[in-house]
Amino acid sequence: MATETETAVYIYGIVPADVETDPDAQGIGDPPAQVRTVRCDGIAALVSEIPRDQPLGRPEDLTAHAALLDAAAAETPVLPLRFGAVVTTEEAVEEELLRAHQDDFTAALNELEGRAEYVVKARYVEETVLREILDENESLAQLRETIRGKPEDATRNERMALGEQINNAIAAKREADTQRVADALAPLEVQIAPRQPTHEEDAVHLACLAETAKHDDLEGAVGKLAKEWEGRATVRLLGPLAAYDFVLTEQPGE
Numbered sequence: 001m002a003t004e005t006e007t008a009v010y011i012y013g014i015v016p017a018d019v020e021t022d023p024d025a026q027g028i029g030d031p032p033a034q035v036r037t038v039r040c041d042g043i044a045a046l047v048s049e050i051p052r053d054q055p056l057g058r059p060e061d062l063t064a065h066a067a068l069l070d071a072a073a074a075e076t077p078v079l080p081l082r083f084g085a086v087v088t089t090e091e092a093v094e095e096e097l098l099r100a101h102q103d104d105f106t107a108a109l110n111e112l113e114g115r116a117e118y119v120v121k122a123r124y125v126e127e128t129v130l131r132e133i134l135d136e137n138e139s140l141a142q143l144r145e146t147i148r149g150k151p152e153d154a155t156r157n158e159r160m161a162l163g164e165q166i167n168n169a170i171a172a173k174r175e176a177d178t179q180r181v182a183d184a185l186a187p188l189e190v191q192i193a194p195r196q197p198t199h200e201e202d203a204v205h206l207a208c209l210a211e212t213a214k215h216d217d218l219e220g221a222v223g224k225l226a227k228e229w230e231g232r233a234t235v236r237l238l239g240p241l242a243a244y245d246f247v248l249t250e251q252p253g254e
Contacts (some may be wrong), residue, residue, distance in 0.1 A: 014079040027062040040098035069242035077112035118239030122203035207245040
């Protein structure tokens with residue numbers, strides 16, 4: 001059996017103290033560690049035991065960290081910690097994290113009661129958005145025709161200029177379409193946090209903090225946009241998720 005000196009405690013996030021962990025919940029590690037709670041008055045930390053010499057950062061661990069927090073967020077308020085929070089013992093979790101920040105954590109959990117994060121992602125259909133841009137900009141369309149069929153080496157500068165201008169046009173459309181989504185969600189009284197695009201053809205990457213009771217309304221609003229943009233952009237709604245974009249939880253010792 002591992003001794004106390006051979007293990008450490010990995011922390012996933014903060015939840016209300018009355019939360020009961022699912023016996024089947026799996027944490028990081030290979031094999032996945034069992035998840036449990038460390039309680040302190042009205043709050044608790046979701047933790048698991050890991051070997052002290054276990055390297056952190058495997059893609060599987062990152063996925064497990066997020067999956068555990070997202071599953072919790074579907075059922076209860078949860079304050080996510082950044083990946084990689086490790087302390088020596090459960091006593092350190094209680095004293096250095098929970099008791100040291102009890103008032104702040106309690107207030108933040110109260111703010112999140114009944115709410116979770118959702119993410120709207122949309123990606124342009126390449127041919128459609130390119131056609132839109134060329135239809136809206138005659139000079140770009142003429143430049144494209146000028147270099148069509150000519151050797152790449154002979155038109156390198158023109159091709160670079162065309163690519164840069166198209167990218168700028170996509171960025172402008174992304175800004176306008178992101179605002180379009182934000183306006184469509186405004187009646188649901190959500191908090192909005194734009195995210196950086198993850199792909200050059202991203203149309204929208206937007207996080208929102210919404211009441212979980214309005215999940216169906218949120219799906220309806222996003223579904224309406226998906227119909228409007230059919231053939232132009234693919235639209236997805238992800239969630240409920242832990243409120244990564246709306247809560248910054250301090251690590252132990254910070």
